[in-house]
Amino acid sequence: MQKISPFLWFNGNAEEAVNFYATVFPGTKIGKVMRGTSAGPGPEGQVLTIGFELFGRQFTAFNYPSEFKFTEAVSFVVDCKDQAEVDYYWDCLSEGGEPRDCGWVRDRFGLFWQITPTRLIDLMTDPDPGIAARAATAMMTMQKIDIAKLERACAAG
The missing domain is CATH 3.10.180.10 (2,3-Dihydroxybiphenyl 1,2-Dioxygenase, domain 1)
Structure with a gap:
């Protein structure tokens, strides 16, 4: 596992985004999926995080409604x-x-x-x-x- 990897906050559509990236980048690997539990956070069963790998680089997609937006700064x-x-x-x-x-x-x-x-x-x-x-x-x-x-x-x- 990489010591440092990007953690990307998607506004409720992380699973859709990761599936899209898997169609764009050859050899994408989708890893562990963490889901909300009865203790939270978020609705039980809803995807919370998805690990994925693009060209050998690990990423985590976070799936939670937010006002935060991606910018050109990254x-x-x-x-x-x-x-x-x-x-x-x-x-x-x-x-x-x-x-x-x-x-x-x-x-x-x-x-x-x-x-x-x-x-x-x-x-x-x-x-x-x-x-x-x-x-x-x-x-x-x-x-x-x-x-x-x-x-x-x-x-x-």
Whole structure:
């Protein structure tokens, strides 16, 4: 077990969220489910927490009505090897959610994701400051990151 793992508070729809993530991320494992008892908290039998694993990382989804909302202050980066992966994760996670600028997506449960191609990081950390600057400038014009457009912008030097 990881020493530290994210504990995500969903507003009564944790089970639905975890099942959705299991369809999006290959190899997702759903772990222990804790349910309310006659002593509480919440209604007896209702899901309280669900453990799940995405790409070997453990998460816990907490299921309890709340006024708390997810914000951009915490997000999860999905490292994508190519445009096909960018497109896949962008399309899945933005469905019913909200596409944002610079590769960010708020999914339909309110959680924030950064759909980030490895190539973007390579270009933005290039030792040539001109390439890094052109990559950053190009990224700032995009919602979903387009690797080919990044490459063209960086080659335009």
